[in-house]
Amino acid sequence: MGRPRNPPKLEAVLADPFLFISRLSVVDKKGKLCKLIPNGEQIEIIRALHSGDDTLILKSRQIGSTTAVAAYFFWKWYVSSSPTTHVILSHKMTSSQHIFKMFKRFWDSLPETLRRPLALNTNHTMVLQDTGATLQAH
Numbered sequence: 001m002g003r004p005r006n007p008p009k010l011e012a013v014l015a016d017p018f019l020f021i022s023r024l025s026v027v028d029k030k031g032k033l034c035k036l037i038p039n040g041e042q043i044e045i046i047r048a049l050h051s052g053d054d055t056l057i058l059k060s061r062q063i064g065s066t067t068a069v070a071a072y073f074f075w076k077w078y079v080s081s082s083p084t085t086h087v088i089l090s091h092k093m094t095s096s097q098h099i100f101k102m103f104k105r106f107w108d109s110l111p112e113t114l115r116r117p118l119a120l121n122t123n124h125t126m127v128l129q130d131t132g133a134t135l136q137a138h
Contacts (some may be wrong), residue, residue, distance in 0.1 A: 010113060014079050017050055018043075021071045025109030026102070033109070036085055042068035051071075074106045074135075078116070082134030093138075100124060100137035 013019045023035045038046065046067040048055045051061040057065055077086045088103075100123075107118075107126065120127040124137045 013114070014081045017046055017072055017107075020078070020114075022047070023030045023109075023111055023114065024074070024106045026067060026069055026105065033105075036067070036071060038068060038071075039064060041065070046072050064082060066099065067102065070102045073105065074103050077133050077135050078128070080133040082130055083134070085134040085136065088135075088137040096125075096137040100135075103135055 005090045013023065018038070021038065023038055023062045025033050026036045028034050041063040045055075045057060046064055048057075048068065049072045056071075060085070073086055077084070090099065103126065107121075117129040118126055118130040119132070126135045129134070
């Protein structure tokens with residue numbers, strides 16, 4: 001149950017979290033939708049996550065760490081070739097829902113060339129049709 005083969009340029013975007021993440025959109029501080037351009041701290045967070053080692057982020061507030069982590073794990077979910085499950089857990093349901101809304105925005109902003117069909121798309125769950133990979137908020 002794998003994904004269909006993509007053209008070489010598309011394969012490169014899917015293989016590289018930075019190329020993929022740069023195609024996602026976020027809401028800026030003024031409330032406008034714009035492309036996600038990771039800042040220096042976000043780049044370091046994504047590199048640390050991508051290294052595969054355990055990652056602990058000690059940081060000040062408002063550097064975009066939640067956005068960086070969400071974008072990275074959206075990429076991991078999206079490129080998974082198996083039915084993995086990614087769950088957003090937070091100390092408050094409202095923060096889990098806020099992060100899930102980021103994932104929804106990432107999905108909605110994907111270029112058509114990257115868009116894959118969803119088998120399920122609810123207020124707390126998204127499931128990719130071809131792999132069964134699941135993203136949930138709890």
